[in-house]
Amino acid sequence: MRNMKKITTTAICSVSAIIGIVLTNYSDEIRTSRAGLELIGNAESCIRDPYNCPAGVLTVGIGSTGNVEQKRYTDEEIARRWVDDIKTAEQCVNRYANGFHLPQPVFDAAVSITFNCGCANMRTSTMFKCLNNGDYRAACYEFPRWNKSNGIVLNGLVKRREQEKLLCLSFQGI
Template identity: 75%
Template sequence: MAIKKRIANSAICSVAVIISIVLANYSSEIRTSKAGLEIIGNAESCIREPYLCPANVLTVGIGSTTGNIENRYYSDDEIAQRWVDDIKTAERCVNRYAKGFHLPQSVFDAVTSITFNVGCAKIRTSTMYKYLNTGDYKAACNEFPRWNKAGGKELNGLVIRREKEKALCLSGI
């Protein structure tokens, strides 16, 4: 039992360490601030080896589901790079479909977090994005709690995440 537990715990990595690596080495590549990274990272957690998330999607690192995911342990640097690539994908979606370049930082961070989580294809035609495009940031921020399900089931972790995103979103308007 102790060996299995130790092996399982060794697969966990530190979100704070990954955020530090991202801020030190990749901050010029992304707009998402430390506050946004903390919401995403703490909600997703950090796991060094592939696993199935609650929506039954193969995942590694900090919520990375894209690209080739090999069945092995990933280093902090590999996790940071995958995460930056995924954050850049979410940011491109926010910029393209929600006038991201014009959003206040806290709104941008929160919207990038939810976009990272649910994917661009699902959210780009949402009511939230429509409000962002019209500049009604408060209404957009109030849409976060509606996105609390995975696989059709409400998840407590998503309820908590959406409240944090909503609070961050509202903090800058």
């Protein structure tokens, strides 16, 4: 009998389907626009089974890291977890970056990076200081600086930060 490796499959889910659920069932709970959700969702991807992200953190769904159980998640569970995570990032942007007054594209980009990097890392950042001072252009140009995980530049983060920067700069007042 030959040695057989156990074959495991990872169940992916549709970011578009999850965005549809969020916009249909939870849009009154979050401010992040469809453009912001698409940026975050496409950067994170959607996976039903828990996995370790590049930083070694147990993750599921669309970048959700809190209280991850070892099970396969449904679309509704993923959508609910994502809304809660988006709300956490939005609360940070509102509290530490004058989020209530940010133009929508700037807000969406700030929520995306906060979702990815965490409030503790962002709240004292130069980017948030610029947002608090109304210097949106300077804040937008801070995104590329946040391209590392554990000190290593990751191509996925380089691409994500460029997309966030472009979304941030899309505000007509800049």
